[in-house]
Amino acid sequence: DGAKLYSTNCSGCHQAGGQGIPGVFPPLAGHVPQILEAKGGREYLIHVMLYGLQGPIEVKGTKYSGAMPAWAQLKDGEIAAILNHISTSWGNKFPEGQKPFTPEEVGAKRAQKLTAAQVLEARKALGLK
Numbered sequence: 579d580g581a582k583l584y585s586t587n588c589s590g591c592h593q594a595g596g597q598g599i600p601g602v603f604p605p606l607a608g609h610v611p612q613i614l615e616a617k618g619g620r621e622y623l624i625h626v627m628l629y630g631l632q633g634p635i636e637v638k639g640t641k642y643s644g645a646m647p648a649w650a651q652l653k654d655g656e657i658a659a660i661l662n663h664i665s666t667s668w669g670n671k672f673p674e675g676q677k678p679f680t681p682e683e684v685g686a687k688r689a690q691k692l693t694a695a696q697v698l699e700a701r702k703a704l705g706l707k
């Protein structure tokens with residue numbers, strides 16, 4: 579399930595409570611809903627999982643410039659479960675009207691074949707503060 583997959587694959591960097599490590603690994607707690615609310619944010623989260631992310635970003639006023647590895651080796655259903663976990667844990671919630679991620683929604687993004695640098699470009703278009 580999503581909690582177990584998160585614990586195995588993500589918590590080493592983003593921490594068990596999703597709080598990250600300031601300046602090193604960005605928080606997911608209190609932050610994933612901001613991404614989901616942005617236009618294109620849902621698609622962006624799938625892209626981060628499939629293709630990774632590399633280069634300078636800012637989250638809640640703190641700068642990061644690391645590399646997030648890609649998780650394309652996980653199954654579509656596993657990625658959907660992880661995304662649903664980080665969207666609904668630690669006080670995070672889906673914005674009004676958004677449904678949970680499905681394996682089909684994840685699978686549909688596999689054809690795009692982006693680089694981690696292109697995912698960073700896509701992030702800029704979200705207008706995250």
Ligand code: HEM
Pocket residue numbers: 584587588589590591592602603604606623626631632633634635637642643644645646647649660661664701
């Ligand atoms: C960024 C989730 C595993 C290191 C991100 C972001 C998300 C995320 C959603 C984007 C944040 C944003 O754009 O504001 C996850 C999930 C994981 C995972 C769900 C498990 C499948 C990891 C691991 C590491 C890591 C294992 C460390 C090896 C990072 C770093 C960034 C990041 C450094 C920022 C990259 C940059 O500065 O450009 N992660 N992550 N993540 N993640 Fe992960």
